[in-house]
Amino acid sequence: AQSVTQLDSHVSVSEGTPVLLRCNYSSSYSPSLFWYVQHPNKGLQLLLKYTSAATLVKGINGFEAEFKKSETSFHLTKPSAHMSDAAEYFCVVSDRGRNAGNMLTFGGGTRLMVKP
Amino acid sequence: NAGVTQTPKFQVLKTGQSMTLQCAQDMNHNSMYWYRQDPGMGLRLIYYSASEGTTDKGEVPNGYNVSRLNKREFSLRLESAAPSQTSVYFCASSERRNYGYTFGSGTRLTVV
Numbered sequence: 001a002q003s004v005t006q007l008d009s010h011v012s013v014s015e016g017t018p019v020l021l022r023c024n025y026s027s028s029y030s031p032s033l034f035w036y037v038q039h040p041n042k043g044l045q046l047l048l049k050y051t052s053a054a055t056l057v058k059g060i061n062g063f064e065a066e067f068k069k070s071e072t073s074f075h076l077t078k079p080s081a082h083m084s085d086a087a088e089y090f091c092v093v094s095d096r097g098r099n100a101g102n103m104l105t106f107g108g109g110t111r112l113m114v115k116p
Numbered sequence: 117n118a119g120v121t122q123t124p125k126f127q128v129l130k131t132g133q134s135m136t137l138q139c140a141q142d143m144n145h146n147s148m149y150w151y152r153q154d155p156g157m158g159l160r161l162i163y164y165s166a167s168e169g170t171t172d173k174g175e176v177p178n179g180y181n182v183s184r185l186n187k188r189e190f191s192l193r194l195e196s197a198a199p200s201q202t203s204v205y206f207c208a209s210s211e212r213r214n215y216g217y218t219f220g221s222g223t224r225l226t227v228v
Contacts, residue, residue, distance in 0.1 A: 004158075009156065034216050036219075042221060042222075043120075043206065043219040043220055043221040043222055044159075044206065044208075044217075044219040045219075046216045046217075046218075049215075049216050090158055090159070103149075103161060103164060103174070104161075104216075104217065106151075106158035106159040106160070107158050108156055108157060108158045109156070109158050
């Protein structure tokens with residue numbers, strides 16, 4: 001079985017300071033990992049994905065994440081927050097060993113607030 | 117623009133009423149999914165269709181039915197709505213395993 005834990009339900013940063021959103025996962029197989037962003041009253045947009053290539057993954061809008069198998073973590077970072085980054089972020093895992101479709105398991109979400 | 121289209125965007129139902137949420141994708145994706153989103157719980161899978169002609173239950177299927185009408189369309193039906201089904205519903209599609217999903221913009225459903 002696979003599961004995802006986002007360690008912080010809310011994170012608040014000042015504009016221009018670094019962002020760190022933490023995610024731990026468990027998976028029976030070699031996982032694929034994703035980060036999605038959801039702006040208020042919008043759908044979900046894919047930020048980045050890890051699928052067994054380079055462990056440091058770069059995504060859109062300056063975000064990146066590092067896959068650390070030994071720590072079962074996939075934390076999302078950005079060097080400098082912008083007001084437009086305020087949104088909810090979801091860490092997502094997919095077991096690549098599963099046979100039934102391409103089912104993703106979502107974490108509970110982290111709401112990022114950016115102060116001016 | 118290419119993507120996943122959901123209708124309606126908003127709906128209010130009375131307890132016991134039925135309705136169907138519609139979803140269509142124009143990306144020629146094989147797999148389609150229905151999720152519900154509730155505060156603090158992320159998204160939970162209701163049903164999915166790995167390919168045209170197949171459907172399977174996800175994590176929270178009770179009270180719902182689905183139809184994969186063709187490769188483009190995947191509908192979700194509530195036969196007898198309950199207040200516990202008040203939620204935001206998202207449809208998604210994917211091309212193949214591990215490619216992530218493309219999501220629709222959601223349907224906000226309130227059951228009173």
